[in-house]
Amino acid sequence: MTSIAERRDLPGETDSRLRIDDWRVRIYGIGFLVAYLLYLGAGGFAHWPAVAAAVLLVTSFGAWKMHHRCFRAGIIAGTIHTLLFPFIVQALSAGEPLVALVARYPVWPQLLVTLIASRALASESHLAFARFWLRPLDRTGPVEMQSAAAPVALACFLVLLFYLAVPYLMDPGSGPVQSVVVSAVLGRTVVHSAIIFLFFVVMASILDAAQLHITDSRIVAGVSRLIETERALGRRPDLSTVLARQLAPVGHTRAVRLLTAALDAAGPEAAASPRLVALSFDRFQSASRQFIRSLLPLLPLLGFLGTVIGLASAISELPHDLNASSGHNVDISASLAGLAVKFETTLLGLIASIICSLALGLLEKRETELAAMCMLIVNDAREAR
Known part of the structure; x- marks a missing residue:
């Protein structure tokens, strides 16, 4: 049976598969940046512009260099910033329920950001685990087979979509x-x-x-x-x-x-x-x-x-x-x-x-x-x- 050390030296298909997964994560990262820019253009840049600039910089660097921690941190911070204004702030300050806020505010920027963020985080976790499995000693940070942040981002998307559709269904x-x-x-x-x-x-x-x-x-x-x-x-x-x-x-x-x-x-x-x-x-x-x-x-x-x-x-x-x-x-x-x-x-x-x-x-x-x-x-x- 082939050991892990022997599997490291297998060229060709393994490296090709990792390159495909690598480009998939980069494409999702670009898609997240586009969705986040649409949110900023719809009025999100007026709230904490320094945070928005940091999210764009960190996410871009993480997608370009395929730095997993920067990539994950930028997407999570951008998703939180997208949901923070107006939903979380209005819910905490004015005491309005989420279902009323969804009916009153346009939610398409949040839908785009949360959906693409969930897929980007899931693909990044899959790539990080695949790299760790082939070369365990090259990984220094924590490793997870299934991302814990991806379901949370996808849940945010599903909640917004649910509150949009359920009054009509x-x-x-x-x-x-x-x-x-x-x-x-x-x-x-x-x-x-x-x-x-x-x-x-x-x-x-x-x-x-x-x-x-x-x-x-x-x-x-x-x-x-x-x-x-x-x-x-x-x-x-x-x-x-x-x-x-x-x-x-x-x-x-x-x-x-x-x-x-x-x-x-x-x-x-x-x-x-x-x-x-x-x-x-x-x-x-x-x-x-x-x-x-x-x-x-x-x-x-x-x-x-x-x-x-x-x-x-x-x-x-x-x-x-x-x-x-x-x-x-x-x-x-x-x-x-x-x-x-x-x-x-x-x-x-x-x-x-x-x-x-x-x-x-x-x-x-x-x-x-x-x-x-x-x-x-x-x-x-x-x-x-």
Whole structure:
């Protein structure tokens, strides 16, 4: 089995693949700069022009020299600056809900910046991990298999798009159940917006992981076709050679690592190095998955927190209403109606948690099936020798 040191010296396809990924990141960086300039031209340059100039300078330098830290810092700072004015500032100063701000301000610059920023951050993380996997000693900073900033930027895009579209897609007058759901989705409190944002962060992370899984599925399908082609030509398929040479450019993907681990486990003489490599890759994937799992419990907890705050506020007003009444008949219908609204955050948090849990479960089911497929492919290739 080829070691990491041997894979470093593989020229040709590996360097070509890295150059393609490198240019993809540069193109995304240029696209982000164009989108950010459009935001500045639409009035964003009036707010903190020094920050805008720094973002343009740092991002340009990071894209030109392919300096990962500068590239990532410039895009994150530019995304925050784009969302800060007018949405975050207006929400904090005037106390307006996000849904009202989206309806009042043009959001197309923010949509462009957040969407391209998410793709740029995801591609940069993919390139950095690929370079680290081929040359571990050349990397000094932290490495992540799946970017944590990319889902946050994509979630900002999805939240803005959601608040733009949902008033036209959902009719609150269709029925009592749908009316309650629409009221919860369009809630005007900070807790409502926090649950919606967190929901889209989790879903964006799952979407990025699903994209990696699709790439793995294509690699496994390509390996299967290659083995069948070798058999049709009357040759014995050598999976070790395929992994060491033809799949070297994608050696940092989960599919290749699963195939390598299965081949090593099935061998009569199992070397320690491939096992350690497979273990390190599993740790990287576990770390990226922990980010998603740590956010899932926060959805119902935020909903419950909003309900508790609302109940405490409503109950604190009841004694005042009772003392103000001089008669025996006390009308608390308005307070009870207000209490019903307080449970909207719990409903919203539970719905978001259910959807995210189902999506994550489906993704992990597919990943488990892919691991089983890799073991069967290795076993079939070895039996054909």
